Each structure stands twice: as structure tokens, then as C-alpha cells.
Amino acid sequence: MRSVAATCLCVSAVMLAVAMEGGAQQRAADPNDPRVGLKAGLRDAGEATRNMKRIASLPKPEGFFDPAKPGGDIIAPERDPNLPPLPPPDPNAPPNPAQANMLGFANSDLAFSGNHVFMGSFHGFTTYDIERPGKPKQSASVVCPGGQGDISVHGNLLFMSVEQTRGRIDCGVQGISTPVSVERFRGVRIFDITDLNKPKQVAAVQTCRGSHTHTLVTDPNDKANLYVYGSGTGGVRSGEELAGCSALDPDKDSNTALFSIDVIQVPIAAPQNAKVVNRPRIFADIASGAIAGLNKGGDSGPGTQKMSVTNQCHDITVFPEVGLAAGACSGNGILLDIRDPKNPKRLDHASDKNFAYWHSATFNNDGTKVIFTDEWGGGSRPRCRATDLPNWGADAIFDIVDRKLVFKGYYKMPAAQTEQENCVAHNGSLIPIPGRDIMVQAWYQGGVSVFDFTDSTTPVEIAFFDRGPIDAKNLVLGGFWSAYWYNGNIYGSEISRGIDVFSLTPSEYLSQNEIDAAMMIHADELNTQEQGKIVWPAATPVARAYLDQLTRSKGIQPERARAVKAAIDKADGLRTGKERGASVVLDQLDAVATQLEGDAVTATGRDTARLRSLAATMKGRAAKLR
Amino acid sequence: MASPIVVRYRIAVLLLIAAAGAACRTAAVADARPPLLQAGAPGQPSRAVGAMQASDLSQVQYTGADIKFMQGMIGHHAQAVEMVALVPSRSSVDDVRKLALRIDVSQKDEMNMMREWLQARSQQIPDPRAHHMMGTTLMPGMLTPEEMERLAAATGAEFDRLFLEGMIKHHAGAISMVAELFATAGAGQTPEIFSYASDVDADQRMEIDRMGSLLKELQK
Known part of the structure; x- marks a missing residue:
């Protein structure tokens, strides 16, 4: 428990340090980057x-x-160049255990x-x-x-x-x-x-x-x-x-x-x-x-004919x-x-x-x-x-x-x-x-x-x-x-x-x-070096993510975006796909998705794939609820 | 399918069990320190060990050969830096200039690191210009004063060729210094020296590759 309290204190101290150092010691590349000029320290370094x-x-x-x-x-600071040079090392001298x-x-x-x-x-x-x-x-x-x-x-x-x-x-x-x-x-x-x-x-x-x-x-x-x-x-x-x-x-x-x-x-x-x-x-x-x-x-x-060159993977x-x-x-x-x-x-x-x-x-x-x-x-x-x-x-x-x-x-x-x-x-x-x-x-x-x-x-x-x-x-x-x-x-x-x-x-x-x-x-x-293919479920957050991306890239008409959002919201309001009025909601989800598929035909670049993925996610969600 | 009420009830029970379990575990862990173990050979069990014993690396230490390697490499790098300093005024080949800049940044920085390493261990830091003195034994692959003079006197395509050939030979010398280090009893054991010597070997082999390709391109 103590360590947790210490961490909290540490966070606020650090925020303070960041706030204080904010505009002060900036230089080079991007003068507004808060990563420049952070205070040094093992446990109390400045953070951005x-x-x-x-x-x-x-x-x-x-x-x-x-x-x-x-x-x-x-590492020791630079040695004063005016000091006399150190004696040459003795190759047989025992190692210095003080050096970890x-x-x-x-x-x-x-x-x-x-x-x-x-x-x-x-x-x-x-x-x-x-x-x-x-x-x-x-x-x-x-x-x-x-x-x-x-x-x-x-x-x-x-x-x-x-x-x-x-x-x-x-x-x-x-x-x-x-x-x-x-x-x-x-x-x-x-x-x-x-x-x-x-x-x-x-x-x-x-x-x-x-x-x-x-x-x-x-x-x-x-x-x-x-x-x-x-x-x-x-x-x-x-x-x-x-x-x-x-x-x-x-x-x-x-x-x-x-x-x-x-x-x-x-x-x-x-x-x-x-x-x-x-x-x-x-x-x-x-x-x-x-x-x-x-x-x-x-x-x-x-002189390099016998040289071994690149021969390994990292x-x-x-x-x-x-x-x-x-x-x-x-x-x-x-x-x-x-x-x-x-x-x-x-x-x-x-x-x-x-x-x-x-x-x-x-x-x-x-x-x-x-x-x-x-x-x-x-x-x-x-x-x-x-x-x-x-x-x-x-x-x-x-x-x-x-x-x-x-x-x-x-x-x-x-x-x-x-x-x-x-x-x-x-x-x-x-x-x-x-x-x-x-x-x-x-x-x-x-x-x-x-x-x-x-x-x-x-x-x-x-x-x-x-x-x-x-x-x-x-x-x-x-x-x-x-x-x-x-x-x-x-x-x-x-x-x-x-x-x-x-x-x-x-x-x-x-x-x-x-x-x-x-x-x-x-x-x-x-294991990060062993990648697996990620498949997203036909779920609301996934549909909303695609919608946000299409809105950001202006890859969807505002009117269509509103229709998508309304259809998703309504489907989210359902408790089961069997309740009264559910079929209307699910039909609407499918219908908007079909419109998106149509939009995808004339879309360009990434938007094409996103429109299709959004449509597939909505249809998948409707199918799951039915 | 179970009714939602039953499902909710089950979830509540599970949550209670989970919460109780977590509480018990927390209570148990709060008192006990996490186990610190010394692993054994394959098939042998790990055993508890104290922190002092676990962190005792006193037997893995740098040796005289490590010191000599670092001292020798400072002079070796110093000559590479002198060689690349000739490039901007003598070569107009973009790839040669780029390569020279990279060698300049890398080797100057590595010289700093080696100086710091020697300094922290109270060892003598060699004068990087020592190889200019009469009668000095050059480290493997280093250019003789005559070769350096010839390089400095050259321009254009002749300079590019001499520079690349000279630097390939120079790098090959560094690689042989690494091989000699690892062939010496006790040397290259500390993680810093192992990593640095391995990096020198890998980086310079790769630069030899690149310089060889460049030489070939320029000869076309």
C-alpha cells in the first residue's frame, strides 16, 4: 500500500514539475514540444x-x-585535462569490484x-x-x-x-x-x-x-x-x-x-x-x-575478398x-x-x-x-x-x-x-x-x-x-x-x-x-514478434469507430452519418432482438448498411474499405440480435 | 436460454466469489514479499535466494584485455574520424558524403563513450592523436602515414576509391580487434563490453557491405 501512496504523490509532483518547466527550457526542433527540457532524475524525473x-x-x-x-x-564527469595523465593499466591487475x-x-x-x-x-x-x-x-x-x-x-x-x-x-x-x-x-x-x-x-x-x-x-x-x-x-x-x-x-x-x-x-x-x-x-x-x-x-x-559480411538477423x-x-x-x-x-x-x-x-x-x-x-x-x-x-x-x-x-x-x-x-x-x-x-x-x-x-x-x-x-x-x-x-x-x-x-x-x-x-x-x-490477425466483432463500438473515421476524413455525407448513428443508437436500445418493434429497428440497421455499401462503390482510398467494414459490422450486429 | 434475472443473479454470485478471492489473495500477498529465486540447471528446481546474493555480479568484471580494447579502439576510431574529415572537400558523391557523416557521428560518439568508460574505471585515456607519433604501432587496419598522405592528396574519383578501400580495410581491422578480444580468457564478459564489441562487429560489417557496393557502383 505504501508504494501506491508514494506513486500518487510522485504523479502530482511530476505534474507540477511539468507545469513549472513548461515554457522555460525549450530549444531546437519544435519549441512547443513539452518533451524538451524535462528535469532529470531516476525516481523524480520530469514527465511530459x-x-x-x-x-x-x-x-x-x-x-x-x-x-x-x-x-x-x-559515469564520472570529464577528467580535468590539466591533471597529470594516469599511469598505463596493468593487464594483470585485479578488477575493481567497485565498478558494477x-x-x-x-x-x-x-x-x-x-x-x-x-x-x-x-x-x-x-x-x-x-x-x-x-x-x-x-x-x-x-x-x-x-x-x-x-x-x-x-x-x-x-x-x-x-x-x-x-x-x-x-x-x-x-x-x-x-x-x-x-x-x-x-x-x-x-x-x-x-x-x-x-x-x-x-x-x-x-x-x-x-x-x-x-x-x-x-x-x-x-x-x-x-x-x-x-x-x-x-x-x-x-x-x-x-x-x-x-x-x-x-x-x-x-x-x-x-x-x-x-x-x-x-x-x-x-x-x-x-x-x-x-x-x-x-x-x-x-x-x-x-x-x-x-x-x-x-x-x-x-583485401576483403575473404571478408564475411552481413550474415545475421537481429x-x-x-x-x-x-x-x-x-x-x-x-x-x-x-x-x-x-x-x-x-x-x-x-x-x-x-x-x-x-x-x-x-x-x-x-x-x-x-x-x-x-x-x-x-x-x-x-x-x-x-x-x-x-x-x-x-x-x-x-x-x-x-x-x-x-x-x-x-x-x-x-x-x-x-x-x-x-x-x-x-x-x-x-x-x-x-x-x-x-x-x-x-x-x-x-x-x-x-x-x-x-x-x-x-x-x-x-x-x-x-x-x-x-x-x-x-x-x-x-x-x-x-x-x-x-x-x-x-x-x-x-x-x-x-x-x-x-x-x-x-x-x-x-x-x-x-x-x-x-x-x-x-x-x-x-x-x-x-508475444509481439508473433503477430496474429485481429478480427473485430460486429459490435457497436467498432461501428462507431468506423463512423468517427469516416466523419474525420469527410468520407461520409453528414446526412448519412446521422442515419447511421440513429440506427446504431436504436439497436443499442434493444434488450433482445425478439422484443416488440425490434424487427423494425434491425431492418433499419440493415437498410442503412446497404446504403453504405452503395456509397462504397463511388468512394476512394481508405474510405471505401471503411464504408464496407461499417456496413458489414452493422449487418453483423443485426444478424446477431435477430 | 436462462432468463435475464437468473443470469444476473449468477453474475452477482460470481462477482462476490471473485471479490472474496481477490481480497484473500491481497491479504496473503500484502504480508509476503514476492519470491526471489535463483534458477537451476535444466531439470533442477529453482531455490529461494537473498537479494544481496542475487545481485552479486562481483565475479563478472572487466579485465586488462577489455581496457586495452577500449584504449586501442579510441585511436582506431580517431583515424576514421580524420579520414571522414577529408570527405566534404574532396568528394562530390552524395552516398560517400552521407556515409562519411554517419561514420563521423557514430565514431565520435563512441569515442566519448569509451573515454567515459575508461574514466569511470580510473584508466588511462589515450591521446587520440598518438598514432601520428613516430614509431607508434598502429592498430589493425589503420592506414600508415603514407597512406593517409596519399588519401589527403587525392580528389574526385581517385579520392572516393582510396577512401572506400581505406575505410573497408580500417573497419576490417576493428572486426579483427573484436575477434581477438573474445579469444582472450575472461575478456568481453561484462555486458557493456560484450554489447559494445558485438555492436562494433555488426555495424562495421554492415558498413563494409555498403562500402563494397558503393565501390562497385562507382567503378561502373
């Missing part, structure tokens, strides 16, 4: 928010931070199941009960270091990525100091979470490069197994440590661990038998089959219902056919001269667009300063036309951030608003940004939340790793501060009806 509300926050669990430095390392790890305790990705959210960390994972999203409760936290702790859930199994050389099979915190060790673990761990208060590691699937991220893939034709696509970006370990691992170029070793992803098969009834079943050559040249088939430019530089998002996956694979965005999950096949690839590093991907709900993010600077550096170009470290939006990628536009969180805030495009998810493509996205210390990309050439921001830097003078790693919508709320994993929960508020960009329609979508489980 628009069209969304922070409804709850919890700090990191015990055991998941350095008690001496809860916010991470505060800044990244060692970082929070990372989120996964959801029922009333629980699982937060991954470089140090393990933590479970929160979110039965009441405004009052989340921390449940068990499990120590098992190795980073990044990218996390997914499927039934009673939880999956976690491990890439770092300190990772241990036994989850110990002590690390491993020898280059080759049987105790080292890099790959995908599997936990049984049947007892949420006592998760247990049941399998640890070793891979050559470890797992930076992973993605669960279900095969509609194979219910007994689950597949995991593991993406490794770290160095390939030696064959002495894990048999069969080779970092040689494909022309020297056709079994190289480079130029592939790991496909792990998990028998659901016996997860302990999970194993790597394929390392598909998704970078291969489609015509010749040559393993290193993309970006062969590296061959042309003198993250893969699958959309099984449309049979597609989008891979963000260092220098390329690639589109994969995953109808046979064990054997993904490349359909297309894109590159972009403004992109430093292809990091992650999100499809729209129709599977007709994909957003790739560019994690320029790796996420730990400031890349949203007023001096950083708006199309660098941004999102690139592509349309998918005939299973090919067609570039359309960029989106970057628009408020300039300071040198003390690590900021670049990072993880996000769709918000299920019918008739529009809307995404919420984490930008590290650039905060959370909600934007509409219905028009892929001109994305528009519709809501945001941001805090000031953790420290006023130094860059201390923090901010939102992920921000995802789950069953009516947005959850953000804050690297240093803990977890935050938000709700959307209506605005000129987004109506209450549209939010209500999104709230109707309920998932039993959510």
Missing part, C-alpha cells in the same frame, strides 16, 4: 505526456539492481499471458500480475543472467534468449572466465511456468552464436511441436565448446554458423527434448544457391496467418515465406542507405505493410538529438506489393532529446484500432510514442509519454526497451526504472469510440 496517461509504475524487484547504485553507473555493471541488470522485452506480464532482463525475468492494470503486483522474479533476456510465452512454457559469454547452464551469477567451457550457455532457455511462484528451467538449447532475440512460430499443421527462430548476432563460439560451430566463410566451410538463423523444434509435451533442427540459408542467392547471396559488394574491396517477426515473416537482418530487411516453418524461404530483401542497422519489424494487421526499425548506435547512445537526422535511427515503412517490399516513408519520434538520453527506434506493437494502422513504440529515453501509419508515406504522432534523463550531466542507460499494447493498456519495460502501465485518452486524433473498439480485442497470450 499527451493523449495517454501513466496509470501505474513499479520499480525493479529486489535482486535485480545494484543496491549501491539502483539506477546503474553514474550498467547493463548487467537492464530490463528488456515483455511477453503476456492471461493476467500476467513477464519482463525479461539481462539478469533473468520477473512476473507481474496485471489482473488490475492500474494496480500491478509483482510475483516471482527468477535470477538467470546472460542477456538480453528476450522473452516469449506459450502455454506453460517460457522462452528466454541468452547471448553473452557470461551465461551459464546453471544460471549462476558468477560468469565464466575461460574462452572454452562446458558450463557456458548461449542459446534459448525454456522454463516451465506451471507454478508461477516457482518457475523451473527445463531445457537449454545451445546455439553457435547464442540468441540475441527469438521468435515463436506455430505450425497450423503440426500441433505437437512449437518452433523457435533464434537470431544470433554475437561471435560464433569455437567448435571445441560446441561441436559443429564454425565461423569460417561459406567458401571454406559450407557448414558455417554464419549466414543463417537457428530453427529450434520444441515438442510441447516434452520440452526437454527441444533441439536445433535447421539452420536455413536465408541469405543465399536464390538462383545460384550460394550461401552468401546478399550484399556481395564486400567482395570487391582489396530479430524476426512472423505473421503465420499470412504465411510471412519479416526479418530485420543487419544490412537488410528481408521478407520470408514461412508456410513451412521449418524451412523459411526468402521472398524479397530491401536495403536502405539511411539505415545503419535493421533491428526489428512489425506488420500491419492486413499484412500489407511492414515497419522496420533502425537501431543506429545499438540503443545505448543518444541518437535523437536536434543534430541527428530525422530519417536516421528511425522507422522505415514499406508496403508489401506482390510479396515484395516497396519503401514509402520514415517515422521518428519527433522531440529532440539530450546528450544524456540514449534514444533510437525500438520495440513496439500494433494497437488494435479497426480501420487504421496504429502502433505504440518504445524509444528508450526518448519515451513512448503512438503513431498512425495508415498512410504509409506520412505517419502522424497521436500520443506520447516521456521522462527527463536519468542523470542531468551523464548518459546513464535507461528508458523504454519495449512498449506494447495488451488487452486495453500499454505496458512499458523501463531499463532502469521498472515497469510502467498506460492508458490511451481520446483526442482529435483518436476518438473514445476507437479506443473502445480496441479495448474489445482480448488476447489470451501475446
Whole structure:
């Protein structure tokens, strides 16, 4: 209870801080943006928010931070150049235990199941009960270091990525100091979470490069197994440590661990038998089959003929219902056919001269667009300063036309951030608003940004939340790793501060009806990199959402809009479809819907689809009530 | 179908049960701290652990090799920054200029990060111009003073070619520094060094790709 009271106080203090700082310290890009000039602090940073509300926050669990430095390392200020130089280091000197790890305790990705959210960390994972999203409760936290702790859930199994050389099979915190060790673990761990208060590691699937991220893939034709696509970006370990691992170029070793992803098969009834079943050559040249088939430019530089070039994926998002996956694979965005999950096949690839590093991907709900993010600077550096170009470290939006990628536009969180805030495009998810493509996205210390990309050439921001830097003078790693919508709320994993929960508020960009329609979508489980097709019910909030959109775009005659509203209102007044006068009301709902279908014939662009969807929703509602 | 009254009654009962359940759970949780567990090897149970023990990363520490890597990379990056500084006055190819700007922003910022890292650990911060001194051993892939002079003297297409070839070689050197780091006992274990070295490897490989393609385009 105490922590709740503290949070309330904290909110009012913060509002005050925002109000006081409001017009004072603005500069650069948009002088009116309230995100500019926020006060720094770990627990008392200034906050700016628009069209969304922070409804709850919890700090990191015990055991998941350095008690001496809860916010991470505060980096010492610049050393006085007039001081005499420090002596050269002694390579044999013992390490300085006073220096804790800044990244060692970082929070990372989120996964959801029922009333629980699982937060991954470089140090393990933590479970929160979110039965009441405004009052989340921390449940068990499990120590098992190795980073990044990218996390997914499927039934009673939880999956976690491990890439770092300190990772241990036994989850110990002590690390491993020898280059080759049987105790080292890099790959995908599997936990049984049947007892949420006592998760247990049941399998640890070793891979050559470890797992930076992973993605669960279900095969509609194979219910007994689950597949995991593991993406490794770290160095390939030696064959002495894990048999069969080779970092040689494909022309020297056709079994190289480079130029592939790991496909792990998990028998659901016996997860302990999970194993790597394929390392598909998704970078291969489609015509010749040559393993290193993309970006062969590296061959042309003198001395680089033997150079291994782009050969890995950072993250893969699958959309099984449309049979597609989008891979963000260092220098390329690639589109994969995953109808046979064990054997993904490349359909297309894109590159972009403004992109430093292809990091992650999100499809729209129709599977007709994909957003790739560019994690320029790796996420730990400031890349949203007023001096950083708006199309660098941004999102690139592509349309998918005939299973090919067609570039359309960029989106970057628009408020300039300071040198003390690590900021670049990072993880996000769709918000299920019918008739529009809307995404919420984490930008590290650039905060959370909600934007509409219905028009892929001109994305528009519709809501945001941001805090000031953790420290006023130094860059201390923090901010939102992920921000995802789950069953009516947005959850953000804050690297240093803990977890935050938000709700959307209506605005000129987004109506209450549209939010209500999104709230109707309920998932039993959510792994953001495994997208499922959202189907909206034939319900009133959905119809009203479409109507609001058509009114906003002037895609409906005012008179018709009034008729639609009247018909929906009347139908809402019915208790059952059998009562007196009900058939007249339902006939009217059908009749107006038929008129809308007629309007759709002459309508243009998005309005055509919205008119049809509105008509279908109204007819569906009438049919349900009858 | 049940009458609405019965349905409502059922809902009320369910709500009561749910409320009572929630109250009990709240009461139970309010007293107890959430479990903090140390996971075990596959098949082994997790066990309760204290916060101090759980957060004890004292054995995962940076080593002399990590320090040397950071110090060496400062000088290495410094030369890349000197190379890109030549671009605006010598190249008119938009893609080359764009690439140079990106390398400039990224590597200057990474140099800051490496300086801060060394500073916070009371380690010597190398002079970024040290490689200009006579008899200095260059880090892998770095251009010799003669190569730098040749680059500075070139213009137009000749400059673009020398610049791209030189930077490809330079980046390849950084990648070999990462490989050497990870091959050293105990090195690259702390999450910061692991992440940074992995980023250097990934970013610079990708830039090599891009520069190779560019070189090919320019030779057409």
C-alpha cells in the first residue's frame, strides 16, 4: 500500500514539475514540444505526456539492481585535462569490484499471458500480475543472467534468449572466465511456468552464436511441436565448446554458423527434448544457391575478398496467418515465406542507405505493410538529438506489393532529446484500432510514442509519454526497451526504472469510440514478434469507430452519418432482438448498411474499405440480435 | 436460454466469489514479499535466494584485455574520424558524403563513450592523436602515414576509391580487434563490453557491405 501512496504523490509532483518547466527550457526542433527540457532524475524525473496517461509504475524487484547504485553507473564527469595523465593499466591487475555493471541488470522485452506480464532482463525475468492494470503486483522474479533476456510465452512454457559469454547452464551469477567451457550457455532457455511462484528451467538449447532475440512460430499443421527462430548476432563460439560451430566463410566451410538463423523444434509435451533442427540459408542467392547471396559488394574491396559480411538477423517477426515473416537482418530487411516453418524461404530483401542497422519489424494487421526499425548506435547512445537526422535511427515503412517490399516513408519520434538520453527506434506493437494502422513504440529515453501509419508515406504522432534523463550531466542507460499494447493498456519495460502501465485518452486524433473498439480485442497470450490477425466483432463500438473515421476524413455525407448513428443508437436500445418493434429497428440497421455499401462503390482510398467494414459490422450486429 | 434475472443473479454470485478471492489473495500477498529465486540447471528446481546474493555480479568484471580494447579502439576510431574529415572537400558523391557523416557521428560518439568508460574505471585515456607519433604501432587496419598522405592528396574519383578501400580495410581491422578480444580468457564478459564489441562487429560489417557496393557502383 505504501508504494501506491508514494506513486500518487510522485504523479502530482511530476505534474507540477511539468507545469513549472513548461515554457522555460525549450530549444531546437519544435519549441512547443513539452518533451524538451524535462528535469532529470531516476525516481523524480520530469514527465511530459499527451493523449495517454501513466496509470501505474513499479520499480525493479529486489535482486535485480545494484543496491549501491539502483539506477546503474553514474559515469564520472570529464577528467580535468590539466591533471597529470594516469599511469598505463596493468593487464594483470585485479578488477575493481567497485565498478558494477550498467547493463548487467537492464530490463528488456515483455511477453503476456492471461493476467500476467513477464519482463525479461539481462539478469533473468520477473512476473507481474496485471489482473488490475492500474494496480500491478509483482510475483516471482527468477535470477538467470546472460542477456538480453528476450522473452516469449506459450502455454506453460517460457522462452528466454541468452547471448553473452557470461551465461551459464546453471544460471549462476558468477560468469565464466575461460574462452572454452562446458558450463557456458548461449542459446534459448525454456522454463516451465506451471507454478508461477516457482518457475523451473527445463531445457537449454545451445546455439553457435547464442540468441540475441527469438521468435515463436506455430505450425497450423503440426500441433505437437512449437518452433523457435533464434537470431544470433554475437561471435560464433569455437567448435571445441560446441561441436559443429564454425565461423569460417561459406567458401571454406559450407557448414558455417554464419549466414543463417537457428530453427529450434520444441515438442510441447516434452520440452526437454527441444533441439536445433535447421539452420536455413536465408541469405543465399536464390538462383545460384550460394550461401552468401546478399550484399556481395564486400567482395570487391582489396583485401576483403575473404571478408564475411552481413550474415545475421537481429530479430524476426512472423505473421503465420499470412504465411510471412519479416526479418530485420543487419544490412537488410528481408521478407520470408514461412508456410513451412521449418524451412523459411526468402521472398524479397530491401536495403536502405539511411539505415545503419535493421533491428526489428512489425506488420500491419492486413499484412500489407511492414515497419522496420533502425537501431543506429545499438540503443545505448543518444541518437535523437536536434543534430541527428530525422530519417536516421528511425522507422522505415514499406508496403508489401506482390510479396515484395516497396519503401514509402520514415517515422521518428519527433522531440529532440539530450546528450544524456540514449534514444533510437525500438520495440513496439500494433494497437488494435479497426480501420487504421496504429502502433505504440518504445524509444528508450526518448519515451513512448503512438503513431498512425495508415498512410504509409506520412505517419502522424497521436500520443506520447516521456521522462527527463536519468542523470542531468551523464548518459546513464535507461528508458523504454519495449512498449506494447495488451488487452486495453500499454505496458512499458523501463531499463532502469521498472515497469510502467498506460492508458490511451481520446483526442482529435483518436476518438473514445476507437479506443473502445480496441479495448474489445482480448488476447489470451501475446508475444509481439508473433503477430496474429485481429478480427473485430460486429459490435457497436467498432461501428462507431468506423463512423468517427469516416466523419474525420469527410468520407461520409453528414446526412448519412446521422442515419447511421440513429440506427446504431436504436439497436443499442434493444434488450433482445425478439422484443416488440425490434424487427423494425434491425431492418433499419440493415437498410442503412446497404446504403453504405452503395456509397462504397463511388468512394476512394481508405474510405471505401471503411464504408464496407461499417456496413458489414452493422449487418453483423443485426444478424446477431435477430 | 436462462432468463435475464437468473443470469444476473449468477453474475452477482460470481462477482462476490471473485471479490472474496481477490481480497484473500491481497491479504496473503500484502504480508509476503514476492519470491526471489535463483534458477537451476535444466531439470533442477529453482531455490529461494537473498537479494544481496542475487545481485552479486562481483565475479563478472572487466579485465586488462577489455581496457586495452577500449584504449586501442579510441585511436582506431580517431583515424576514421580524420579520414571522414577529408570527405566534404574532396568528394562530390552524395552516398560517400552521407556515409562519411554517419561514420563521423557514430565514431565520435563512441569515442566519448569509451573515454567515459575508461574514466569511470580510473584508466588511462589515450591521446587520440598518438598514432601520428613516430614509431607508434598502429592498430589493425589503420592506414600508415603514407597512406593517409596519399588519401589527403587525392580528389574526385581517385579520392572516393582510396577512401572506400581505406575505410573497408580500417573497419576490417576493428572486426579483427573484436575477434581477438573474445579469444582472450575472461575478456568481453561484462555486458557493456560484450554489447559494445558485438555492436562494433555488426555495424562495421554492415558498413563494409555498403562500402563494397558503393565501390562497385562507382567503378561502373
